[in-house]
Amino acid sequence: xxxxxxxxxxxxxxxxxxxxxxxxxxxxxxxxxxxxxPSQVSHPPVAVSAMDGYAVQARDVAGVPCTLTQIGVAQAxxxxxxxxxxxxxxxIFTGAPLPQGADSIVxxxxxxxxxxxxxxxxxxxxxxxxxxAGLDFRSGDVMFKSGKIISxxxxxxxxxxxxxxxxxxxxxxxxxxxxxxxxxxxGQTVGPDQIINSNAFxxxxxxxxxxxxxxxxxxxxDTRQSLHDTLASAxxxxxxxxxxxxxxxxxxxxxxxxxxxxxxxxxxxxxxxxGKPLIFGRFLDVPVLGLPGNPVSAxxxxxxxxxxxxxxxLGLTPFHGALVNVVLGDDLDANDHRQDYLRxxxxxxxxxxxxxxAFPRQDSSMMARFxxxxxxxxxxxLARAAKKGDRVxxxxxxxxxxxx
Ligand code: AMP
Ligand code: MG
Numbered sequence: 494x495x496x497x498x499x500x501x502x503x504x505x506x507x508x509x510x511x512x513x514x515x516x517x518x519x520x521x522x523x524x525x526x527x528x529x530x531p532s533q534v535s536h537p538p539v540a541v542s543a544m545d546g547y548a549v550q551a552r553d554v555a556g557v558p559c560t561l562t563q564i565g566v567a568q569a570x571x572x573x574x575x576x577x578x579x580x581x582x583x584x585i586f587t588g589a590p591l592p593q594g595a596d597s598i599v600x601x602x603x604x605x606x607x608x609x610x611x612x613x614x615x616x617x618x619x620x621x622x623x624x625x626a627g628l629d630f631r632s633g634d635v636m637f638k639s640g641k642i643i644s645x646x647x648x649x650x651x652x653x654x655x656x657x658x659x660x661x662x663x664x665x666x667x668x669x670x671x672x673x674x675x676x677x678x679x680g681q682t683v684g685p686d687q688i689i690n691s692n693a694f695x696x697x698x699x700x701x702x703x704x705x706x707x708x709x710x711x712x713x714x715d716t717r718q719s720l721h722d723t724l725a726s727a728x729x730x731x732x733x734x735x736x737x738x739x740x741x742x743x744x745x746x747x748x749x750x751x752x753x754x755x756x757x758x759x760x761x762x763x764x765x766x767x768g769k770p771l772i773f774g775r776f777l778d779v780p781v782l783g784l785p786g787n788p789v790s791a792x793x794x795x796x797x798x799x800x801x802x803x804x805x806x807l808g809l810t811p812f813h814g815a816l817v818n819v820v821l822g823d824d825l826d827a828n829d830h831r832q833d834y835l836r837x838x839x840x841x842x843x844x845x846x847x848x849x850x851a852f853p854r855q856d857s858s859m860m861a862r863f864x865x866x867x868x869x870x871x872x873x874x875l876a877r878a879a880k881k882g883d884r885v886x887x888x889x890x891x892x893x894x895x896x897x
Contacts, residue, residue: 494762494769496874497797497832501813503759504773504798507780510808511731514663518651521643523895524661525704525807530637532654536629540591542567544622547582547604547611548595551619563609567592582611591623598622630654640808642704642894665705665806668730668779669696670723671712672738672747673786678712691860692736692791696784699795703803704894705732715744717753724751724776731806733779734799737786740770747783751776764874766831767857768794787857793834793869796888809894816871816886822850825872825879833872836862839887849887866890 495503513527542548548567553559561582567573569588577583577594585591585598596619603615630636636654637647643659651659676690677683690712697707708730713723715738727733738747748761751774758774767790772783782798784791797814804811819839835851836859842848849870852862868887879885 494764495760497763497765497814500760500763500771500773501797501801501811504782504801505805505811507759507773507775508732508802508805511662511665511806513660515658515660518648518657518659521651521659521661522645522648523704524643524659524664525809526637526639526641526643526659527662527808528639528660529635530651530654530656530659531633531635532630532656533632534653534655535627535631536653537624537626539626541569541624542585542587542589542591542598542622543624544598544600545586546598546600546602546622547613548573548577548585548592549582549597549599549613549617550577550579550595551597551617551621553579554599554613554616557613557616559613561611561613563611565592582613596620596623640810642807642809642896644896646897662807665700665731665803666729667700667705667707667732667734668710668727669693669700669707670710670727670733670735672715672720672735673712674715674744676712692784692786692788695788696734696736696791696795696799699792699799700734700803703800704807705803715746717746717750720746720750721754724754727779727781728777730779732802733776733781735772735781735783736791737784739772739783739785745770748772751781751783756781764831765793766833768797768834769831771798773798785857788860789836789857789863792863796869796890814871814888817847817868817889818884819847819849819868819887821870821879821881821883821885822848823881825851825870825876825885827878828872828874828876830874832874833870833876834888835870835872836866837868837870837887838865839867839889849885 564581565573565583567585567589572590573583573592583592597617605612671690671693677687700707710726713720735747738745756776801812837849837851839849868889871886
């Protein structure tokens with residue numbers, strides 16, 4: 494049995510970043526940037542007004558009140574062509590280019606207008622309400638490094654950089670094989686000795702959440718032939734996930750059937766709960782993650798190992814079990830030699846203090862509790878009994894790499 498940290502390191506070693514594809518900005522949300530992105534333009538391209546008012550030379554309005562002559566208008570999209578001289582001004586609107594000769598803006602509230610005579614009531618320092626060229630960024634500035642998930646704000650910035658296409662890592666193709674004689678599909682009649690293949694759906698959704706393209710290859714029955722045939726379709730995937738049949742029961746054939754076909758096993762057991770029996774290796778030249786069949790075990794191991802694998806394939810900093818430290822809301826018993834991941838509720842009080850309370854029953858078949866959990870409390874091997882009010886580490890389950 495190896496530790497969670499060792500297992501995470503081995504999983505990360507088993508993958509490399511996937512190749513690049515170019516997508517339009519319309520399709521870039523949530524994708525992983527594979528290249529640095531320099532801006533094609535400066536923003537703003539020239540000095541522009543930040544207000545509606547009058548473009549002036551600051552030294553011209555050093556003594557107020559004073560009267561200037563309006564010689565033109567500058568709007569966003571159509572600037573003023575001429576030059577402002579002493580005693581002159583140009584009516585200007587937000588976003589319009591600053592006319593030549595002007596260095597600041599008097600806001601319209603500080604003027605009184607009589608035809609083309611503009612009485613200025615307040616002085617302005619040079620540069621007031623002017624956005625200089627390149628205030629935001631300049632042409633050629635590298636605004637993005639690779640290894641970042643593109644958010645909605647990023648999309649806006651990329652568009653402003655005049656970048657219509659971006660290079661992203663292609664989505665990992667993940668083949669999913671469910672195993673078990675007892676499995677039926679949702680919607681079918683469920684006999685007394687059958688259960689619904691919920692994991693196939695959950696795991697596909699974990700893959701999609703983490704930025705991959707899942708493909709369910711169906712259910713292999715607990716025979717060598719059925720497993721052999723179903724697994725063969727995994728060829729060409731970036732990752733094969735098997736579900737169930739990973740332990741040591743008489744019907745747990747996954748490892749032995751793959752073994753007959755040259756499985757290169759990296760590890761098989763992890764000192765964690767839930768999720769002890771977890772296969773990782775290479776099969777048919779595809780990395781394979783053999784998840785345990787219990788739905789919560791499959792979910793927790795996905796939250797750790799599938800996430801790390803996807804991170805590497807997407808060129809992101811791989812997940813290393815990043816933890817958040819919070820207050821424990823209830824006592825916990827001492828732990829044994831396996832790292833525990835307790836499904837827990839997380840609350841936050843008016844001062845922002847976060848408190849985690851583990852659900853009383855931690856059975857790895859309890860999917861409702863798993864779906865309701867806000868976080869996993871991480872209990873290291875041999876952790877001492879903990880009291881309400883102590884600090885504990887958690888992995889939030891509502892994490893999102895996308896942000897706003
Ligand atoms: P196994 O790892 O195959 O021994 O399965 C452990 C437990 O998880 C058993 O109770 C199985 O019925 C259940 N299980 C296995 N595969 C799935 C699945 N795809 N969906 C839901 N439960 C499953
Ligand atoms: Mg089974």
